[in-house]
Amino acid sequence: MPYDHRKTAPRTLALALALTGCCAALAGCGASQASEASPTAGKGGTQTPPPAVTATPDASSSAPADGQPSRTPPPASSTPQGSRSLAGRTVVVDPGHNPGNFRHSREINAKVDIGTGRKECDTTGTSTNGTATKAAYTEAAFTLDVSHRLRDLLTARGAKVVFTHDADRPWGPCIDERAEIGNEAAADAVVSVHADGSAVGNRGFHVILPARVSSGAADTAPIVGPSRELGENIADRFARATGTAPANYLGSGTGLDVRKDLGGLNLSTVPKVFVECGNMRDPKDAELLTSAAWRQKAAQGIADGIATYLNG
């Protein structure tokens, strides 16, 4: 992965949370990579903090938990391709990490087979830096919130939506199980929702596509092409819906990255991508990520990208 989050040492207490990493830093998400990427990291030492902080979503978002009825998708008319039904289609939504992972270090640090090697079951994810007036907002809370909004938008268009988890289990699932859920559902598309934990100044979103790998249970040859198509559509629609630019720290401005170290992608037999909605460690990106209104736009962009991919 282009960016080794772990090099971004935390500078404050809040930052310490970061270690637990975001996507990038921790394994579940794009995050998992870091740990996957570096064997040394695997030890699990990084995934620590429990924290009180994380439990509290920030003010703007916390409110109506995730539901936020008022933000539910307007009907089809709001989007060009909205008129095209997704009836008969199955979309698996994978909210990165799990709010309970902080309390289950042993379980999430256990290694699982991802075909190309072994990697931590899952990671805690990153978080925004808390401030005097705003509590830290965890990536695990963020991914669930965006996933709920995404589910509302997709079901409104007629799609069947399956979640890999809904904080209805104490931790996980492990990255291999997350992939298996998409496979079992014979999903037409799978999107794993994340936010990155990179250095200040690194801004913007990116979509992670599976690299071509063939080893053990991993064989992405059949999904590399369709996953790229899915990812390109999501990147395009995400930019339009949110008005934010592609990441300025990887992908050369395309908003696309390709990785071979993510178990969730390596083990998938159906088209799948990860969406890193922004960098939680950058104050400006954090302003967006902690805004419920912006998260609705993010979900809209992802839903539009999926719809465009599925319906053309």
Ligand code: ZN
């Ligand atoms: Zn993540």
